[in-house]
Amino acid sequence: MTDEDALDFAIVIYREDECWDAELLPVALTSDLHGLVHALRQQPSESGTIGLIAVGDEFFVALRVLGDRVDVFLSDIAAALDFPLAQQVLEYLDVPIPDEDELDEILDEDTVLPAGDLSIFVDLGLDEMELGILSGDIDLHPEDVLSSIAARLGFSEPFERAIDSVFG
Numbered sequence: 551m552t553d554e555d556a557l558d559f560a561i562v563i564y565r566e567d568e569c570w571d572a573e574l575l576p577v578a579l580t581s582d583l584h585g586l587v588h589a590l591r592q593q594p595s596e597s598g599t600i601g602l603i604a605v606g607d608e609f610f611v612a613l614r615v616l617g618d619r620v621d622v623f624l625s626d627i628a629a630a631l632d633f634p635l636a637q638q639v640l641e642y643l644d645v646p647i648p649d650e651d652e653l654d655e656i657l658d659e660d661t662v663l664p665a666g667d668l669s670i671f672v673d674l675g676l677d678e679m680e681l682g683i684l685s686g687d688i689d690l691h692p693e694d695v696l697s698s699i700a701a702r703l704g705f706s707e708p709f710e711r712a713i714d715s716v717f718g
């Protein structure tokens with residue numbers, strides 16, 4: 551995939567009648583954390599609603615809404631320098647948005663630093679270490695990481711259907 555082919559997408563995943571399902575959300579939500587949370591709250595689910603968002607080939611965000619609780623994970627804090635959604639996630643998490651000089655001091659070009667709840671999917675079978683390893687693999691595009699997460703959590707088929715509607 552080239553940079554020109556990279557697309558933004560947001561997918562809601564939910565469990566209904568003991569089965570996982572997924573739907574594509576409007577692409578405008580890939581830059582609106584409040585809108586994403588609102589959209590996830592609109593989808594009833596037996597075990598909480600999951601949002602998986604990819605912004606081009608830059609980063610991804612995972613959300614999980616269960617009742618009043620909202621867990622958020624951002625794959626790379628450096629994305630906050632250029633992307634509104636990443637900035638909003640850091641603000642939501644009450645993590646200071648670093649400037650470029652700060653990032654240069656703590657990261658090299660082959661390193662990413664995630665933020666948020668690494669245990670977001672522990673109860674579904676994806677532990678913190680595995681999520682950290684997946685998000686830190688700079689050779690994988692966000693949609694590939696999200697596809698791996700979907701497979702590990704057991705909703706690969708509905709996730710891939712939703713992805714196919716994006717990438718054709």
